[in-house]
């Protein structure tokens with residue numbers, strides 16, 4: 086398996102190339118405008134991979150995405166959770182969808198909460214093990230924290246509903262993966278999509294977070310929602326503008 090994280094430390098954003106060198110196909114997840122589409126294309130080519138999918142884990146509100154440009158340059162449509170509010174064509178992903186890259190399997194989990202369209206991607210290298218090797222958890226479970234639920238609609242009722250969705254996404258899906266599953270969230274450190282406890286460390290494991298993440302420790306949904314809402318940082322001032330720019334950029338012409 087080929088797995089290359091590409092991080093932007095100044096904004097705390099993560100993007101990834103996943104592929105199978107024997108098979109020669111790969112995917113790019115959450116590509117960043119600050120990195121540039123050509124960097125992903127060159128990196129993939131250098132590792133012998135043809136890019137066959139460009140996936141966004143959700144509509145981002147804290148950084149500019151380069152997914153559409155990368156998809157167009159590689160002759161693809163952007164793939165996103167089917168609830169993504171795009172009026173134009175994209176490849177909709179659903180729970181259980183699987184992208185096979187030779188022996189590397191990428192399975193979609195719908196993990197709403199941070200946004201309704203949020204997805205996570207479970208990556209298994211079947212040539213080594215039937216167990217998942219890692220999960221790209223988007224903005225569901227972070228290292229030390231969880232994705233904030235108030236950036237799509239900050240009204241109290243909808244934020245509360247999103248926080249409850251986040252509880253179920255994390256407890257019923259991400260934390261049901263084996264302890265040994267490595268956790269690669271979409272953000273760390275300075276990102277505006279996290280809260281007070283977001284770690285500057287970009288990687289963890291499901292087992293470590295199950296044991297030490299304060300939100301993983303809360304098994305009562307009402308308590309989870311109450312804690313998450315009471316610990317929210319003030320909303321970032323530019324989130325709505327970035328989100329709407331990303332929505333516009335994701336539309337096809």
Ligand SMILES: [Fe+2]
Nearest residue numbers: 145146224278
């Ligand atoms: Fe986000």
